[in-house]
Structures are given as structure tokens and as C-alpha cells.
């Protein structure tokens with residue numbers, strides 16, 4: 451579509467659009483095609499106006515060379531899709547507590563660590579859902595020391611995740627008794643609930659770009675990685691690179707859990723699909739290689 | 742409570758700054774890292790080369806791939822070459838198609854397919870003249886999967902000229918998959934070139950029906 455409703459929305463010329471999208475892909479893994487113009491143009495125009503950039507070149511220079519990286523972070527924050535809610539695709543959490551974790555801890559002495567990582571946690575619902583599922587349903591939860599890591603590339607959603615305040619829309623999938631048990635109403639607001647401090651404090655939130663090898667390198671020996679509804683925004687090679695980095699981050703026999711429409715077999719031969727009663731997870735073989 | 746915070750300095754990531762510059766990395770350059778005894782260092786070296794390819798990166802990666810037996814490092818090298826995505830990178834991968842190791846061959850096919858067609862096609866085309874018909878079949882499969890404006894012409898050339906019926910069949914299948922009726926005349930000529938071959942007859946019939954039906 452060439453025409454836009456008003457001048458402030460006038461899109462970037464195709465060549466500039468391509469340069470910007472290449473840059474974003476390189477820095478974030480997010481792949482924007484011409485078909486995503488409706489999404490990209492407006493957001494970039496708003497950011498350019500906010501910083502007073504004269505033209506796209508001016509703005510690209512800021513993105514590339516600003517020492518603090520602040521504007522790049524701001525742009526990233528508006529370019530991500532952060533849709534999420536409690537107990538989304540709950541069957542995967544069922545799979546975690548009914549089968550996968552028992553396999554992970556087999557042969558491990560009580561008291562040892564179990565590491566779970568929500569990569570692309572958005573506003574935190576996924577990580578808190580995991581925490582609640584563990585406390586409610588994993589019968590061996592008290593036998594192990596469980597580390598829950600949650601990370602995202604978007605700094606705004608991380609702040610919200612840490613604050614842990616949610617509205618009805620996000621809480622709908624959560625049974626009432628669990629809301630009563632783990633949340634408190636915020637002040638007199640009719641529709642705002644905060645997750646209890648103990649849970650907020652038990653999750654390690656950090657800003658991590660999963661396409662940056664240096665950043666992902668900090669994650670090692672992870673037992674289960676949740677990376678759901680994130681790789682759908684990447685292109686094929688980006689997905690493959692992410693799969694390769696998850697392979698590094700996992701302990702032998704560790705699992706990756708992807709969104710329901712995503713399949714590792716299209717991204718990587720390094721993993722073996724494992725069909726559990728509740729869900730399919732992808733496992734890093736103990737010897738490092740898929741048979 | 743059974744949920745605990747990570748011990749600092751174990752798996753907790755340090756606060757990341759803006760995208761790190763791999764070129765500004767440790768004591769050893771990425772090229773030398775490719776032969777490090779530690780697979781993690783080799784993977785890291787491959788990724789660093791993908792992020793900012795230095796001169797000589799492609800031969801270094803391809804050279805390592807040939808001897809590498811750690812699957813994680815292999816994958817990191819392959820993805821690095823796909824990311825570099827130049828004709829040189831495609832040309833460096835293609836010779837591996839005649840390896841015994843089927844896993845490696847498939848990985849190479851998949852990797853070349855993920856490269857930009859404009860860069861990869863010129864590297865693949867010479868394989869159509871390779872004396873080994875298996876390699877010509879790989880070339881046909883690769884070209885067939887590319888979205889390149891000249892794809893139809895290349896595949897038609899194969900069905901009209903290649904001496905080996907299996908290569909022609911692979912090209913006929915790829916042509917049928919394009920769904921482009923312009924492929925039909927070459928397919929008809931293929932039927933004339935191998936009049937007694939039931940597979941050819943079957944495949945040309947199927948293509949005819951497909952084009953006429955759709």
C-alpha cells in the first residue's frame with residue numbers, strides 16, 4: 451500500500467525501510483518485511499519525532515552510534531509484540547510438572563539446583579505461571595532448589611514484570627483460588643492485582659537479547675527453556691541461530707518448550723522431539739547430538 | 742520455599758550493555774578460536790565471525806567444518822555461513838555434498854537453501870555439469886527451492902538436456918512444483934526423450950493434469 455491517511459504517517463521509501471529492517475534484524479532477530487509496514491512506519495515515525503531526527507539517516511546514526519544505546523532500546527521497546535497472559539498454553543506447564551521435571555531430576559541428589567529459563571518473558575506472566583505450577587503441582591518441589599530466570603529484550607516489559615501488577619485481561623486463565631492465594635488487590639482499583647512479594651523476589655529478571663551470543667553466554671546448565679511465541683517474529687536463519695544458542699545454554703538432556711505453532715524440527719537438527727502425554731518438548735541429547 | 746535466586750556469578754547474566762562487539766573480543770581472534778580445544782570457544786568463534794565477518798572468515802569456517810565432529814559447533818559454523826550468505830559462503834559449502842555423512846549433506850542442503858537465492862544460485866549452477874548424477878540431483882533440488890526469476894529456465898534446461906533420467910525426474914518434479922504452465926513444453930519433450938520410461942510417463946502426466954487442472 452503506497453498511500454497513507456495523513457502526512458505524519460508517510461512511510462519510509464522502500465530502500466530506507468529495508469536498511470532499517472536489516473538493522474533491526476541484525477540487532478534483535480525481529481524480521482520485518484514490507485508486509486509489516488503498517489506496524490513499522492508509524493512506530494519509527496513516532497520515535498523520530500520524539501528525538502527530533504531530521505531524516506532516517508540522522509535517526510539511523512543515532513541508533514548506531516549513540517554510546518548509551520538508549521534510543522535503540524526505546525525503539526526496540528516499541529517494536530516488540532508483548533502479548534501474554536497467565537496459564538497461556540497451560541498444557542505445556544502441565545507437561546513440565548507431570549513429566550519433564552521428574553526426568554530432569556532423575557539421579558540428582560535432593561537439594562541440587564534445577565534451572566528454568568523463560569526467554570522472552572514479556573510482562574512476566576509466563577514465569578509466574580511456572581512458579582505457581584511448580585508450587586501447586588510438582589510433588590518434588592521441596593526436594594530441589596529451583597532457579598527461575600526470566601528475561602526479555604524489552605526493558606519496559608521487564609519493569610512491569612518485576613512490579614507484578616496485572617489486570618483482569620491477563621488473569622482470566624487463572625483459577626480463582628490461585629488468584630486468592632498468590633495475589634493481592636492493589637489499593638481500591640477494581641481491576642488490579644499484584645502477585646505476592648515472595649514470588650516476585652524468587653524470579654531473576656534480566657534484560658537479555660537472545661540473539662546476542664555474549665548475553666546468552668551467561669546462561670549455562672539450564673534444565674528447561676521456555677521460548678514461546680517469540681521465534682515466530684524471527685526469520686528462518688534467526689530461528690536456527692536461536693536454537694543453536696539454546697543448545698549451548700542447556701544442560702545435557704535439557705528441554706526446550708516452544709509455542710504451539712512452532713516446531714524445532716524446522717529450525718534445528720540438534721534436538722530430539724519428545725512426546726509426553728501433555729505436550730511435545732524438544733530435548734538436547736545427553737551426548738550433544740540427535741541420533 | 743523451594744524457589745531460590747540464582748547464585749551470583751553462576752548463571753546470572755551480568756547487566757548487558759548495547760550489543761557487544763565481537764571484534765573487540767578476548768585475547769585470541771575469532772579465526773584462532775575455531776581450533777580451540779573447547780567446543781564452547783569454537784562455537785563462540787563461529788558466531789563472532791558471523792556477526793562481523795573478517796577477511797578469510799569463509800575459508801576458515803568451511804575448513805573447520807570439514808574436520809569438526811561436535812554437532813553444536815557444526816551447527817554454529819553452518820549458521821554462521823548462512824548468515825554471511827555470500828556466493829563465497831555457498832561455494833564453500835557445496836563441495837561437502839559428496840561426503841559420506843548424510844547428516845552433513847542434509848545440513849549443507851538446508852543451509853544453502855536458507856541463503857539468499859541471488860548469492861547462492863551462481864555457486865550452485867556449475868554443479869549441473871558435475872559428472873556425478875547425485876550431485877546434479879542435489880543442484881536441481883537446491884535450484885528448485887530457490888525463489889529466483891531464472892529458476893524455470895534452469896530446470897527446463899535440465900529436463901531437456903541431462904542424460905541421466907533420475908536427474909531429469911528430479912527437475913520435472915521441481916518444475917511441477919513451480920505450478921507454472923510455461924514448464925509444460927519442456928516436460929513434453931522429456932516424455933519424448935525417454936519414451937519407454939514409466940516413471941517419466943507418470944511424472945509428465947501428473948504435471949499435465951496439475952497444470953490443466955489449476
Ligand SMILES: C[S@@+](CC[C@H](N)C(=O)[O-])C[C@H]1O[C@@H](n2cnc3c(N)ncnc32)[C@H](O)[C@@H]1O
Pocket residue numbers: 478479480530531532533534535538569570571572573576601602603604607658659660661677678679680683709
Ligand atoms: C509475544 S511475547 C511472548 C511472551 C510469552 N513467552 C508468552 O508466550 O506468552 C514475545 C516477547 O519476546 C520478546 N523478544 C522479542 N525479541 C527478543 C529477543 N531478541 N530477545 C529476547 N526477547 C525478545 C518481546 O519483547 C516480547 O516480550
